[in-house]
Amino acid sequence: MKNIGHFLFSLYLWLVVGTVTFLVSSLIILSFPLALFDPSRRLAHRLGTLWAELLLLLNPMWQVRVVGKARLGKNKNYVLVANHASLSDIICLFAIGHQFKWIAKKSLFHIPFFGWAMSVMGYI
Secondary structure, eight states: OHHHHHHHHHHHHHHHHHHHHHHHHHHHHHHHHGGGGGTOHHHHHHHHHOOHHHHHHHHOOOOOOOGGGGGTTOOOOOOOOOOSSSSSHHHHHHOOOOOOOOOGGGGGGGSHHHHHHHHTTTTT
């Protein structure tokens, strides 16, 4: 019975991640024309932050606490490094709320919606 519960919870999470990623990626793609007026892609990044917030909200097992956020200067640049031990570090970096760009492997940009959204967001 325990295995069925784990399976159902895992199925729930994959459905949530897939649905939220599809919906928010679609919004990011639709925001592309605004990039002409927003070269830093702040709106697209804000939508990416919304994606992470929704995933945190819809997963009762995850709790993220950001420590030291106030130490980040609003108009300063930083190099953020994640060890990428899991997919959760992507969500955690979005939780910081600071504008950033990813460096990602080329194959990720070929994933429908997700990769297209990464291109619109100006990721490298």
